[in-house]
Amino acid sequence: MATRRSKRGVGENEFQVDSILARRVLRDGRVEYLLKWKGCSDSENSWEPEQNLNCADLMAKFNTQNQKGEPMDVEGAPSQDEVEEILGAARMNSEIFYLVKLKGDSLAQFFPSRLASEKFPKLVIDFYEQRADMQ
Structure with a gap:
């Protein structure tokens, strides 16, 4: 299951990732992914640090597709x-x-x-x- 761990409040919440829309590398070298959340509108798409994600399958698929030069989803x-x-x-x-x-x-x-x-x-x-x- 593709999820994101988020420490908001006392308990740990997990949200499901629907798809990865883009990837960026910040000046300090950290990698973030633009995520579409399952059951959420596009206005709630968000950039999340790689280390907070629990969706290795989606990240691998996204990175493989983009290395092959396939079109990138530009929504968001x-x-x-x-x-x-x-x-x-x-x-x-x-x-x-x-x-x-x-x-x-x-x-x-x-x-x-x-x-x-x-x-x-x-x-x-x-x-x-x-x-x-x-x-």
């Missing part, structure tokens, strides 16, 4: 209106990731290029136009 990813700016880009495992600062968030997050190109394409274009050397 930020829209262009939620993104403040793209701070940088990096190549990891032969894929480009953008370091993105969201409005109202002090930490930047990495998003894969295929997700960024679909959800906030104008910002991706602006990012490269600002760095283009037009001589």
